[in-house]
Amino acid sequence: MRHLTEIRWHGRGGQGAKTAALLLADVAFQAGKQVQGFPEYGPERMGAPITAYDRISDREIRVHSNIYKPDFVAVVDDTLLHTVDVTAGLKEDGAILINTVRPAEEIMPLLKGYPGRVYLLDARKVCMATLGKYFPNTPMLAAIVKISEVMDIDVFLREMETSLQHKFARKPEVLDGNLKALRLALEEVTECQ
Amino acid sequence: MSTKTRMSGNEAVAHAIKQINPDVMPAFPITPSTEIPQFVATMIANGEIDTEFIPVESEHSAMSAAMGASAAGARAITATSSCGMALMWEVLYVAASSRLPIVMALVNRGLTGPLNINAEHSDSMGARDSGWIQIYAENNQEVYDNFLQAHRIAEHKDVHLPVMICQDGFITSHAVQNITLWDDGPIKRFVGEYEPEHYLLKEDESLAVGPYAVSPYCMEAKKAQAEAMKRARKVILDVAKEFEELTGQHYGFFEEYQLEDAEYAVVAIGSVCGTAKDAVDAMRAKGVKAGLLKIRVFRPFPGEEIGEALKHCKAIAIMDRSESYSSQGGPLGAEVTAALYRAKATAETVNIMYGLSGRDVKVEDMEQVYESLRKLAAGEEHFAEYPYLGLRDGTENVLSRQ
Numbered sequence: 001m002r003h004l005t006e007i008r009w010h011g012r013g014g015q016g017a018k019t020a021a022l023l024l025a026d027v028a029f030q031a032g033k034q035v036q037g038f039p040e041y042g043p044e045r046m047g048a049p050i051t052a053y054d055r056i057s058d059r060e061i062r063v064h065s066n067i068y069k070p071d072f073v074a075v076v077d078d079t080l081l082h083t084v085d086v087t088a089g090l091k092e093d094g095a096i097l098i099n100t101v102r103p104a105e106e107i108m109p110l111l112k113g114y115p116g117r118v119y120l121l122d123a124r125k126v127c128m129a130t131l132g133k134y135f136p137n138t139p140m141l142a143a144i145v146k147i148s149e150v151m152d153i154d155v156f157l158r159e160m161e162t163s164l165q166h167k168f169a170r171k172p173e174v175l176d177g178n179l180k181a182l183r184l185a186l187e188e189v190t191e192c193q
Numbered sequence: 194m195s196t197k198t199r200m201s202g203n204e205a206v207a208h209a210i211k212q213i214n215p216d217v218m219p220a221f222p223i224t225p226s227t228e229i230p231q232f233v234a235t236m237i238a239n240g241e242i243d244t245e246f247i248p249v250e251s252e253h254s255a256m257s258a259a260m261g262a263s264a265a266g267a268r269a270i271t272a273t274s275s276c277g278m279a280l281m282w283e284v285l286y287v288a289a290s291s292r293l294p295i296v297m298a299l300v301n302r303g304l305t306g307p308l309n310i311n312a313e314h315s316d317s318m319g320a321r322d323s324g325w326i327q328i329y330a331e332n333n334q335e336v337y338d339n340f341l342q343a344h345r346i347a348e349h350k351d352v353h354l355p356v357m358i359c360q361d362g363f364i365t366s367h368a369v370q371n372i373t374l375w376d377d378g379p380i381k382r383f384v385g386e387y388e389p390e391h392y393l394l395k396e397d398e399s400l401a402v403g404p405y406a407v408s409p410y411c412m413e414a415k416k417a418q419a420e421a422m423k424r425a426r427k428v429i430l431d432v433a434k435e436f437e438e439l440t441g442q443h444y445g446f447f448e449e450y451q452l453e454d455a456e457y458a459v460v461a462i463g464s465v466c467g468t469a470k471d472a473v474d475a476m477r478a479k480g481v482k483a484g485l486l487k488i489r490v491f492r493p494f495p496g497e498e499i500g501e502a503l504k505h506c507k508a509i510a511i512m513d514r515s516e517s518y519s520s521q522g523g524p525l526g527a528e529v530t531a532a533l534y535r536a537k538a539t540a541e542t543v544n545i546m547y548g549l550s551g552r553d554v555k556v557e558d559m560e561q562v563y564e565s566l567r568k569l570a571a572g573e574e575h576f577a578e579y580p581y582l583g584l585r586d587g588t589e590n591v592l593s594r595q
Contacts, residue, residue, distance in 0.1 A: 025369045029199040038368035041225070041310065041551075061371075062467035064332075064364050065555045 003059055005150050006067045009052040010086050011076035013045055016137035020076070021052035023141055023163070024150075028056045030159040031151040036061045049084050056150045070094065072148045076123075076136050078102060081110040092116045095147050097189070099123040099136050104192040118192040119147055126188055130180040138178055139185030146186050157182060194376045195440070202330075202365035205337035205372055206272070206298045206358070207232035211242055212380045213344060215296075216267035216387075219247035219258035223277035224310045225362040226300035230272055252277040256284035256295075263293040264402040266392030268344065270295065274362060275302035278316045282323075288355050289324025290418055291403050294347030294387075295355040297325075298340065301463070301514075302362040303550050311551020312361040314462065317491075318515040318524045324418055326356040326425055327492040331448075331466045333372050336360040338442050339489075341380060345432045348387055351424040361464040363551065375440055383439055422493045429490055446495035448487040449502060451477060455484025457566035458503055458540075460529050461512035462488045465547065465554050472559030483563045494528055500536025508541040508566040509533070512582075514548045522546070522579040541569045545592060547582035558583055558592075565592060 007024070011017025018039040025037025036055040053067045071094040075086050078100035090096060095117035100107055101124060111118065121143045123136035131138070145156045160182060161175075168174045200208070206229050210218070220230035236242050245262075249255045255271050262269040273281065278299060288295055303313030317327055326346060330336035336358060343356045360366055391400055406414055426446075433444040448466075451473050452458060459469050466487040476483035486502055488495075503509055511530065513523025521527065526544030533542065545562060548554050562582065568574035580592040 022369055026199065029371065034371050035199055036368055036370050038363075041363045041367065062332075062470045063556055064361075064368070064464040064467050066553050068555065 004055060004057040004061075005072070005148055006070045007054040007056070007072045007074065007144060007148060007150075008067050008070040009054075009074045009076065010080050010084055011050055011052070012080070013048045013050050015076045016135060017050055017074075017076045018052045020074070020137035020141045021054050023137070024054050024144070025056070027145075027156060027159045027163060028054070028151060030163070031155050033057065033151070034059060034061050040066060049080055072144060073097070074140055074144045075099060076140055078107065081107070085112070087111055087114040090114060090116065095119060097121060097140065097143050097147055099140055101125070108192060117147075119143065119189050120192060121185060121189040123185070126181055126184045130184055131174075131177040138181045139188075142182040142185040143189040146189060153186065194379055196374045196376070197371065198374060199369050199371050200333060201228075201367050201369050202333040202336050202360045203228040203300065203367065204232065205333040206340050206360075207236070208374060209337050209340035210244075210270065210298075211236050212341070212377055213268075213384050214242045215244050215270045217245045217247065217259070217262035217269045218271060219249045219255045219262070219269070220271050220273070221249050221252045221255050221277060223252070223274050225302055225366045226272045226274040226277070226298065228366075229298050229300070252280040253284060256281040256288060259295045260284060260288050260291065260293055263288070263295050264291065264392065265394045266389050268348075268387040269293075270297065272298035272300070274300045275310075275316045276305055278320060279304055282320070285320055285323040285325060285355075287403055290414065292353040292418070292421065293355060294344070294353055296340070296343040296347055297355065297357040299357045299359045300362045300366045301359050307550075309550040310362070312364050312464070312514070313549055313551065314359075314513075314515040317357060317359050320357070321492060321524060324354065324422070325492060326352075326354055326422070326429075326490075328356065328358055328429075328490055329462045329488065330358070330360045330365065331464055331487060332365055333368070333370050334442075335489075336365065337372060337374070338436065338440070338444065341375070341384060342432045342436050342444070344384055344387065345435075346425060346428050348389075349428045349432075350390065352421055352428050354418075354421055354425060359463070364464040379439055383436065426493050426495070429493075444489060446488075446490045446498055447502070448485075448489065450485040450487065452484035452486055452502060454482060456482040456507045457563050457570065458484045458486055458506045458509045459512060459559070459562060460486045460488065460499070460503070460509060460525065462491065462525065463514065465512065465514070465559075468554055468556055469559045471556045472563060475556065475560055476563045481563060481567060488525070494532075496528065496532035496535065499529060500532040500538060503533060503540065504536045504538035506538075506540045507570040508543075510562050510566055511542060511544045512547050512562075513544060516546060516549065526579065541566075543569060543576050544579040545582050546579060552583055554583065561592060
């Protein structure tokens with residue numbers, strides 16, 4: 001197990017990539033880790049490419065730079081594959097997770113020959129089956145935790161339940177759907193062969 | 194007596210404000226400090242604190258209202274960044290010379306232009322001669338701890354000066370990290386109630402605040418203000434000592450990291466120091482005696498102590514996150530170099546411009562700074578002018594090419 005895991009999120013403004021990064025830091029903290037979760041800020045607007053980062057470690061995190069050699073990359077919107085170099089610096093022994101409805105043969109040529117593991121998740125399908133609305137960050141969060149193994153899945157699900165109970169204290173009907181989305185994403189995420 | 198949790202730098206400042214429960218907070222929103230008045234307004238709405246929040250129409254008014262409240266005898270705070278502070282400019286000087294112990298949360302962001310919202314020290318460095326005490330932080334923990342100490346320093350009878358508590362915009366203000374929060378009871382006792390000696394609402398005492406000062410007396414007022422800034426040195430250390438007894442957290446004028454036997458030292462302020470510490474460890478692993486001096490207190494400037502701490506080094510890089518457009522480097526470069534001269538240091542020095550407008554600094558960049566210092570001391574490198582770190586340019590005065 002790495003003493004430091006670095007994760008980079010690519011998304012579009014409004015999709016919740018920043019929220020996912022901060023949620024991951026939050027839940028990793030609950031699991032006893034040292035964490036750093038932060039977005040890269042600029043002139044934000046809906047739909048523009050955004051980047052967010054997580055550092056999760058067993059030791060104190062002092063560095064304050066962006067992440068250039070991530071262990072894992074999560075791409076919340078597959079249209080970014082055409083415009084953003086999502087595998088830049090990605091470690092070969094790491095992995096990339098992409099939210100897409102497209103088959104692997106369409107996605108793989110867009111990854112510039114990245115030799116590491118590639119995972120796909122249809123977050124829309126997961127969301128529609130569980131939430132009835134498209135919030136891709138919830139399933140993506142579950143999938144990246146599974147792939148990166150930054151924490152035990154049972155601990156993750158338990159801490160997420162606590163966190164969501166708090167977050168949706170006034171909307172308990174949403175809690176169940178979110179938990180289902182997390183569990184379904186864990187089943188649905190698949191590695192490209 | 195503490196809770197381990199995680200929050201951003203802005204949340205950490207808001208938590209400090211919640212524990213202090215100041216009397217008055219006039220503020221105007223500006224990125225990246227907007228969250229601070231936003232959190233405070235929420236706490237007021239939830240009945241957690243009873244601070245009087247004044248939603249003013251500009252930062253000039255924010256500082257003016259803070260002055261009015263402070264002069265009346267209230268504990269007043271505000272928060273701002275960048276151009277917001279620039280709009281306070283005139284009033285910053287009036288607040289300091291009126292000896293009002295206002296505390297400001299400054300989330301450092303570059304002054305325009307070009308228009309940019311990211312971390313830079315040009316806002317606070319521009320105000321370095323305004324008479325405010327300036328204390329900087331590397332991370333969320335430090336900005337929280339510094340804010341808790343600010344009122345004790347500002348309101349001390351030997352000081353009576355405003356204090357700005359600075360942190361790097363977005364880099365620490367918006368990054369969620371682990372933090373230890375101190376329990377309310379001991380912190381409230383540590384901060385204490387504000388009991389001013391002289392104030393406008395005091396019965397049976399006439400007082401003028403900010404009147405015209407004629408030349409035969411005005412210079413004496415300025416000297417008295419300068420003496421207060423000198424006296425702040427002891428108060429800052431005394432308050433830090435008391436804070437350490439309470440929390441175990443050690444603070445001084447600056448932090449020395451692997452500096453005692455260092456041959457090559459970096460002097461810097463703020464979040465880049467965390468990155469520099471990782472670089473020091475990497476250089477030490479390669480056998481290079483690297484060290485760091487992280488400035489916490491920039492006003493009053495601890496020049497004598499800095500000179501003493503650095504004078505054994507062979508080469509020193511002084512890092513500025515703020516251009517002076519002086520053609521000689523930045524403000525930290527000028528002041529640290531002067532301190533080294535007074536300490537009769539013989540080290541080679543280079544003043545490096547870095548991180549302007551939020552330009553990211555990697556551990557590798559800082560390793561390159563140490564490598565340049567080694568070459569500088571060995572006579573293998575020479576800087577005709579002050580270099581820029583990580584500039585998209587191929588000129589000779591660029592330290593790392595992208």
